[in-house]
Amino acid sequence: MTGVTTREMTYAAATNEAVHLEMARDEDVVLFGQSVAGSPDDPFLKAFGADRVRVTPISETAEIGMAAGAALAGKRPVVDCTMAEFLLVSMDQVVNEANRFHYMSGGRVTAPLVLKAGYGFTAGWAGQHTGSIYGMFMGVPGLKVALPSTPADAKGLMASAIRDDNPVLFLHHYLLLLEQGPVPEGEHLVPFGSADVKRPGSDVTVVATGWTVHRALAAAERLAADGVDVEVIDPRTIAPLDTATILTSVEKTGRLVLVDQATRHSSVATVIAGEVAEHGFSALRAPIVQVTALDASIAYAKPMEDYVLPDEDKIVAAVRGVA
Amino acid sequence: MKPAEMFRHMTRIREFEERVKRTFTDHPGVIRGHTHLADGAEASIVGSVATMRPGDQLVSTYRCHGYPIALGSDTSALMAEIYGRATGICGGYGGSMHLADPERGFLGTSGIVGQNIPQGTGAAYAAQLRGRGDVVLTFFGDGASKQGAFHESLNIAAVWKLPVVFVMENNSYSAGVRTDLEDANAAAGEPLATKARAYSIPGVTVDGGDPLLVHETVGAAVERARAGEGPTLVESRVYRLSAHGNSIAPPGVPLHYPEHEAVTKYGDVEEYEAAKRGDPVPRFRARLVESGALTADEADRIAGEARTEMQAAVDFALASPHPEPAAALSHVYA
Amino acid sequence: MNADQARSVLRTMWRIRAFEERVGRLKRSDEVHGLIHLSIGGEGVAAAVCGQLRDNDVVYSGHRAHGHVLAKGAPMPETMAELMGREGGLCRGMGGSMHLVDVAHGMLGATGVVGGTVPAALGSALAARMRGEDTVSVVFFGDGAVQAGTFAESVNLAALWRLPVVLVCENNGFAEFSPRSAHTPVERVSDLVAPWGIPAATVDGNDAVAVWEEFGRLLAGVRAGEGPALLEALTHRLRGHYEGDPDRYRVAVAAEEWQERDPVLRLERTGLERGWFDADEAKAVREAAHAEVEDAVAWARESPWPTPELASSLVYGS
Numbered sequence: 001m002t003g004v005t006t007r008e009m010t011y012a013a014a015t016n017e018a019v020h021l022e023m024a025r026d027e028d029v030v031l032f033g034q035s036v037a038g039s040p041d042d043p044f045l046k047a048f049g050a051d052r053v054r055v056t057p058i059s060e061t062a063e064i065g066m067a068a069g070a071a072l073a074g075k076r077p078v079v080d081c082t083m084a085e086f087l088l089v090s091m092d093q094v095v096n097e098a099n100r101f102h103y104m105s106g107g108r109v110t111a112p113l114v115l116k117a118g119y120g121f122t123a124g125w126a127g128q129h130t131g132s133i134y135g136m137f138m139g140v141p142g143l144k145v146a147l148p149s150t151p152a153d154a155k156g157l158m159a160s161a162i163r164d165d166n167p168v169l170f171l172h173h174y175l176l177l178l179e180q181g182p183v184p185e186g187e188h189l190v191p192f193g194s195a196d197v198k199r200p201g202s203d204v205t206v207v208a209t210g211w212t213v214h215r216a217l218a219a220a221e222r223l224a225a226d227g228v229d230v231e232v233i234d235p236r237t238i239a240p241l242d243t244a245t246i247l248t249s250v251e252k253t254g255r256l257v258l259v260d261q262a263t264r265h266s267s268v269a270t271v272i273a274g275e276v277a278e279h280g281f282s283a284l285r286a287p288i289v290q291v292t293a294l295d296a297s298i299a300y301a302k303p304m305e306d307y308v309l310p311d312e313d314k315i316v317a318a319v320r321g322v323a
Numbered sequence: 324m325k326p327a328e329m330f331r332h333m334t335r336i337r338e339f340e341e342r343v344k345r346t347f348t349d350h351p352g353v354i355r356g357h358t359h360l361a362d363g364a365e366a367s368i369v370g371s372v373a374t375m376r377p378g379d380q381l382v383s384t385y386r387c388h389g390y391p392i393a394l395g396s397d398t399s400a401l402m403a404e405i406y407g408r409a410t411g412i413c414g415g416y417g418g419s420m421h422l423a424d425p426e427r428g429f430l431g432t433s434g435i436v437g438q439n440i441p442q443g444t445g446a447a448y449a450a451q452l453r454g455r456g457d458v459v460l461t462f463f464g465d466g467a468s469k470q471g472a473f474h475e476s477l478n479i480a481a482v483w484k485l486p487v488v489f490v491m492e493n494n495s496y497s498a499g500v501r502t503d504l505e506d507a508n509a510a511a512g513e514p515l516a517t518k519a520r521a522y523s524i525p526g527v528t529v530d531g532g533d534p535l536l537v538h539e540t541v542g543a544a545v546e547r548a549r550a551g552e553g554p555t556l557v558e559s560r561v562y563r564l565s566a567h568g569n570s571i572a573p574p575g576v577p578l579h580y581p582e583h584e585a586v587t588k589y590g591d592v593e594e595y596e597a598a599k600r601g602d603p604v605p606r607f608r609a610r611l612v613e614s615g616a617l618t619a620d621e622a623d624r625i626a627g628e629a630r631t632e633m634q635a636a637v638d639f640a641l642a643s644p645h646p647e648p649a650a651a652l653s654h655v656y657a
Numbered sequence: 658m659n660a661d662q663a664r665s666v667l668r669t670m671w672r673i674r675a676f677e678e679r680v681g682r683l684k685r686s687d688e689v690h691g692l693i694h695l696s697i698g699g700e701g702v703a704a705a706v707c708g709q710l711r712d713n714d715v716v717y718s719g720h721r722a723h724g725h726v727l728a729k730g731a732p733m734p735e736t737m738a739e740l741m742g743r744e745g746g747l748c749r750g751m752g753g754s755m756h757l758v759d760v761a762h763g764m765l766g767a768t769g770v771v772g773g774t775v776p777a778a779l780g781s782a783l784a785a786r787m788r789g790e791d792t793v794s795v796v797f798f799g800d801g802a803v804q805a806g807t808f809a810e811s812v813n814l815a816a817l818w819r820l821p822v823v824l825v826c827e828n829n830g831f832a833e834f835s836p837r838s839a840h841t842p843v844e845r846v847s848d849l850v851a852p853w854g855i856p857a858a859t860v861d862g863n864d865a866v867a868v869w870e871e872f873g874r875l876l877a878g879v880r881a882g883e884g885p886a887l888l889e890a891l892t893h894r895l896r897g898h899y900e901g902d903p904d905r906y907r908v909a910v911a912a913e914e915w916q917e918r919d920p921v922l923r924l925e926r927t928g929l930e931r932g933w934f935d936a937d938e939a940k941a942v943r944e945a946a947h948a949e950v951e952d953a954v955a956w957a958r959e960s961p962w963p964t965p966e967l968a969s970s971l972v973y974g975s
Contacts, residue, residue, distance in 0.1 A: 030787075038499065039588055051787055057469035057505035057817075058436045058497055062776045062810035069780025069794075072765050073715065075787075077780075089435060089472070097773050101766060103971050105758035106749030109765065110974040123574045124355020124407070126418040128434040141972055165974030178573050296655050300418030301407035302355065304651035469813055471806010478804050481842045507816035507853045517852045521809075523842040 006152075006182035014151035014183045015116075015172055016043075018158035019078055021187065023048050026076065029162055032056050033063065033080030033116075060090035064115065068098040068167075071111040076162055084119040084133055084171055098167040099142035110165045114158070120211055120261050121174035122298055122305055130298035130305075132210075135266035137169050138239045144168045144192055145239040149213035151181035153236055156190025164192065173210040193240035197249070201231035204319050205249040207272055208259035209235060212310055216259050219315035228323045238268045243275045247283075250276055254285035255322045259310050264292040286322040291315050324373040327617050329534045330607055331625045332372075333365035336389045337604050338629040339398055340565075342637050343388065343405060343419075344580050347569060350641065351577050353406050354569075358419040360580075361389035363564035364492055366603035369393050370537025371460055371490055371559070374545045380428040380450070381460040382443040385420035387432045390462065394427040402636035408643035415646040416654065436498075437463060437470030440489070444476040447487035447554075458486045458548045460541070465515055465558075466497030469505060474521075477556065481522040484553035488544040491515060491556065492531060494563040499584045516558040524554050531559035532603035562598040658869045660933040662708065666865055667928060667939065669704035670921045671946035673724040676733065679950045680723065680740060684900045688958075689740045692769075693754050696724040698895035701865030701920035702827055703728040706795060706872050706888075715763050715781045717774035717796040720755045721827075722767035725797050730762035733949055738957035744967075745960030751971065772802035775811045775824070782820040782885075793821045793879050800828040800837055803846050812885075816853040819884035823875060824850075826887065827862060829894040831906075846889040855885050862890030863920040866927055893918060 009017070023029045023044070032054040037045045044053045056063050060081065067077040081087055087094050098111045120132045137145050144166050148154040154172060161168040198213055199220050208216040213234045220230035231249050235242055250256050256276055258269035269290045276288060294308040340360040346353055361368060364386075372393040375381070383390050391401055396412060404411030405419045412424060423431035430446055433439035443461030450457040467473055468491060480487050493515055495502050503509040508517050519526025525547075529540040537559060544555035566581045581587055585595040611617040658666070677697045683689040696703065699721070707716065707728035718725040726736055731747060739746030740754050747759050755769040765781060768774045778796035785792045802808055803826060815822050826846045830837050843849045847857035856878060860871045868890055875886040895915070897904035916922060928934050934942075 034498070034500075055500055055504060057810070057813065058466045059469045059471065059810035059814065061471050061807045062779070062814055065773070065776025065807060065811070066780035066783065066814070069717075069765075069774075069777030069782075070784045071780070072777065073781040073784035075780075075784050085435065089438065089470075092770055092773060093776070096770060097768065097777070100756075101758075102974050104748060104752040104756035105760075105766070106746070106751040106967075107971045107974075108748060108758055108760050112974065124418065126356060126421055126434070127416070128420070129357070144973070175573055178576070294652060296651055299416045299646070299651050300356065300404075300413075300421070301409075301415035301646045303645050303648040304415065307648035307651045469810060471808075471810050473806075474809030475804060475806045478841050478843075482838075482840060505817070507813045510817055511854060513852075520852045521843065521849050 005185045007185060008180050009151055009183050010177065011151045011154050011172065011179045011181070012177040014155040015158050018155040019162070020044065020047065022159055022162040023052065028074060029076045029078060030070065031078045031080065033082065034058055035082050036080050060086050061093055064090045064093035065097065067113040068093065068101065068111050071098070071113045072101060072109050076112045078114040078116060078162060081115050081117040083129055084117040085128055085131055087115065087117060095137065095140045095143065099140055102166070103142055111167055112165045114161045114168045114170050116170045116172065118174045119171045122309055123175065124300060124302065124305070126300040127297040132262040132293065133266070134171055134238060135262050135268065138268065138271065142166060143239065144237060146170050146192065146237045147209045148172065148236065149176065149210050149234050151179065151183045152188070153190055153196070155183050156188045157236060159187070160189050160192055175211045190236065192237045193242050195233050195235045195242035195245035197231060197245070198234050199230065199232040201229040203229040203253055204255040204257060204323050205231050205233060205246065205253045206257045206259060206315065206319065207233045207235065207246055209238065209268055210261060212259045212261050215310065215312050216315055219312045219319065222316055223319055228319060230319060235268070241271070243272070243279070246272060247276065247280045250280045251283045254283055256284065256288045257315065257318045257322065258288065258290045259315055260290070260292040261310060262293060263295045264290060265295060267292045289318045289322055291318045326535065326611055327621070329369045329373060330611055330617065330622070332369045332393045333534065333604050333607060334625050334629045335398070335632065336365045336368065336392045337362055338633045339388060339392055339636070342402070342633045344565065346637070347579050353641070354419070354578070355407060356418055357568050357571065358405065359386040359568045360565045361386055363494070363598070363603070364531065364561040365389060366534040366607060367492055367531035367537050367559040367561050370534035371541045373538050374542040375428065375460065378455055378457040379459065380430050380446055380457065381462065382430050382439045382446060383432050383462040384436070384439060384464060384467070385432055385434045387420065387422045391422055391424045391427065391429050394424065394429055396424040396427055396429070398632055398636040399639040403640040403643045406640040406643070407645065408640055409646040410639070410643040414650070437467035437472040439463060440467060440472050440476040444480050444485060444487055447480065447485040448483065450486050456549045458488065458545050460488050460490055462490045462492060464497070465491060465493040465495070465502050465506070468515055468518055469497070477522045477524065477554065480554040481524045484551060486548035486551070487554045488541060488548055489554060489556045490541060491558045492561050493558050494561050496563065496567065496584055498567050499588060501589065514558055516556055519556040524556060526556040526558070528558040528560065531561035532601060532606060534607060562601070564598065564602065658866050662869065663924070663928050663933040664938070664942070666704045666708050666869065667924050668942050668946070669708060669728050670700040670865065670924060671943050672733065672949060673700040673703060673727050674921050675946040675950045676727060677723060679954060681896070681900055683741070683954070690742065691753050693900040694721040694898065695896045695900060696721050698893045698920065699827055699862065700724055701924065702825065702862045702868055702890040702892060705865045705868035706825055709869070709873055709876055710763070710795065711792065712763055714792050715765050715778070715794045717765055717778045717794070718767040719771065719774065719798050719802065720767070720769050721799070722755070722757050726757045726759060726764050729759070729764045731757070731759040731764055733953040734956035737953040738960045741957045742962065743957055743960035744963045745957065749967065750963045751967070772798060772805035772807045775802065775807050778822050779811050779815050779820055782822040783818070786821060791880050793823060793876065795823045795825055797825045797827060800826055800830070800846055801840065803849055804840050812850055812853050812855070815885040816855050821879050821882065822885045823879050824885065824887040826889045827892050828889050829892045831894065831898070847887060850887050855887060857887040857889070859889040859891065862892035863918050863923060865920055865924045
């Protein structure tokens with residue numbers, strides 16, 4: 001980020017800063033949800049008032065349906081849905097209403113809204129609050145899905161999400177909330193559908209999202225000591241998905257390891273594997289390897305929790321297996 | 324259940340919850356994730372559970388420690404579950420929010436607000452099909468009554484005349500937000516039992532701090548359900564004496580139990596102090612001692628036994644092994 | 658209701674009736690395809706409600722939406738073309754019968770999922786209030802939708818936030834294929850919302866005059882900022898749930914009885930009795946409606962099919 005003034009801040013603060021800046025920039029942006037405007041001192045409430053910043057009852061279906069209706073009528077709602085799993089309560093509104101209005105009207109209406117939700121809270125939250133369930137949204141026509149891994153990306157993707165004319169699912173990772181990083185001052189937009197090479201390398205391509213980007217980068221450092229040069233790519237948005245950057249990298253390395261916190265058969269990894277197998281087969285010099293969560297719910301106890309998740313050791317082993 | 328026995332279970336639940344809360348300071352890191360305590364609701368829980376007979380069942384929310392204790396589940400296994408141990412009542416798979424003891428009729432919980440209501444309604448359908456007069460108690464909070472799942476479930480239970488009693492523990496806070504900011508009935512100063520009118524079923528409000536009154540009210544609803552006359556909505560007014568749950572933080576940040584939202588969020592110390600003065604456990608103790616149903620010595624002995632029992636539960640849980648990692652792949656399919 | 662209003666409502670009702678009957682025939686000849694729900698029998702509600710709305714008031718509907726769309730002012734040729742899947746249709750053929758949208762006339766959306774647009778109408782109402790307008794949202798839904806969780810969640814929020822929305826339930830006594838008694842112990846939808854304390858009324862939906870008066874009364878309060886209201890109109894669905902429905906779950910209404918109840922004929926009788934129009938005028942309205950439908954069909958048939966590439970070009974808004 002040369003030439004850009006940055007500040008160190010957390011992933012959570014960077015996300016909030018983007019919402020705050022967009023609300024200041026565009027008075028059509030509204031913010032509501034169950035955990036919004038929690039106190040009279042809430043910075044959003046103080047800055048933008050109780051009309052634009054509202055706490056809602058525990059009524060996901062109505063919240064998201066209202067977001068769609070307000071969007072059709074010209075607002076740009078940001079709904080704080082708290083946890084990704086809570087979207088499941090109102091799945092119809094997420095995958096079968098808001099995302100389809102534009103298409104079914106022949107392009108006459110748009111439903112610009114952002115559903116902000118946390119995911120992947122694999123810190124003892126047991127079966128129902130720990131999922132990485134984005135796989136079930138990435139194939140939904142009309143819905144965009146962002147998965148930032150750094151504070152700067154969190155800010156830039158949130159700003160782009162709010163300005164996007166489509167429903168966007170902005171999934172922030174719970175384990176990254178307090179991660180610090182440099183964040184550009186002022187307006188900062190990260191385009192959707194543009195993967196970021198987090199670490200250049202020449203021997204093996206590793207694609208990872210969210211929290212696993214950091215596990216992959218740590219693994220890459222260990223492997224570098226062994227003389228294996230790993231390129232780490234973060235797609236940043238999985239719908240749309242930038243396969244071109246991944247294919248370009250595979251052309252160079254001929255080897256692909258896919259890391260994903262989602263269960264294997266509902267993962268981004270599986271989708272990328274399919275794309276590369278189809279479009280980059282001739283460049284491959286080894287089988288594609290997927291390092292995903294195992295196909296189980298997340299158990300409460302830590303040993304079992306760790307067992308099912310991808311980690312640094314598993315990534316290192318996978319890379320060594322193909323390098 | 325005799326009043327003295329009710330008092331014993333109330334005391335056990337209170338002692339258990341206090342030991343769970345103390346774990347955050349006594350043994351940092353042992354309890355992970357999110358834990359919700361039932362302190363303040365003991366009278367409502369015990370008075371309700373005391374109406375059950377063998378074959379009856381219950382489902383609850385993630386605030387679920389009290390029900391299995393009243394049902395007689397092993398408190399060591401419950402504590403071990405909350406500590407994530409292999410000896411836990413669910414083998415460490417569930418944790419604090421997902422306790423279950425089906426042999427005693429506790430079918431389980433949902434960690435998602437309101438989503439256990441249709442599950443309890445479905446269990447009542449099964450009970451109706453069994454035809455033995457079994458009843459299902461479905462426990463949830465006031466916040467859940469804003470969920471579509473509540474509306475959908477009460478309607479179906481009413482039209483199918485299902486043997487279910489919907490016990491809404493109204494603690495005036497929907498998670499951390501005061502209910503009158505979220506609920507049109509509460510905002511209008513009406514009891515939440517008013518909602519029953521929408522389904523043409525009885526809706527009653529009871530002081531959830533009085534176990535005998537709860538027992539009588541829920542008992543009448545249970546008898547009505549047993550007789551095939553359908554569901555009842557019971558609004559049990561309780562006051563949760565702890566915060567909604569422990570602090571929420573990424574790994575590495577020590578977890579703790581904050582003060583109640585009345586204090587932290589609304590600055591209403593007096594509301595909270597008044598609730599403490601009305602604490603149903605000492606209130607019931609005083610009443611029993613005054614009426615002669617229990618001597619002060621007996622009450623002290625019950626309290627002492629509860630302390631011993633819960634100390635043993637903590638010791639057992641701490642000494643218990645963690646689950647084998649590969650056990651994570653068991654139980655994916657039955 | 659005065660004479661001008663009655664003539665206008667009658668005209669709308671005949672336009673809907675003629676349109677729906679023609680669509681039924683086009684469906685049988687497969688010029689209109691897919692799942693089609695006709696609103697024959699419900700014309701009085703659509704006409705008397707939408708007839709009192711402004712262009713910038715917002716309307717949402719469900720799967721049985723043709724009448725609402727026409728009554729709100731959508732041009733008939735484009736509406737017919739949409740049902741025939743043509744490029745000239747309201748939604749360029751992307752939506753079809755269940756997803757009619759006409760932003761210019763405030764028809765913001767219809768859904769194929771029962772109850773799906775109820776919260777959306779609240780959102781539009783919230784947006785209007787935030788802009789300081791006195792426009793209202795109206796959402797049409799059937800009695801089946803009120804058992805969906807979205808309905809209770811939405812009524813609570815509309816009441817709590819006093820949103821300018823009128824919930825119009827067309828209670829035809831059947832939720833898809835089964836009678837209301839199989840779905841709920843509460844016979845009247847207006848009773849269902851009683852706990853929330855919002856103004857609610859039940860009217861005979863076959864009586865367009867009664868619908869006009871009752872809706873007008875509720876609308877005035879909602880527009881004045883008094884919060885939401887619910888109108889329940891008891892209607893009879895003359896056709897099956899969808900075109901092609903064997904309709905074996907209902908006892909047919911005898912033809913003579915239907916002559917009595919038919920909302921279009923009933924308004925004609927009332928209008929003649931009260932001198933709002935004479936028989937020649939009524940006949941002219943009816944004939945004009947049928948002629949308009951034939952013109953719409955001819956126009957739609959001339960409209961080209963959408964190019965296949967359109968299917969992938971509208972996935973995102975921009």
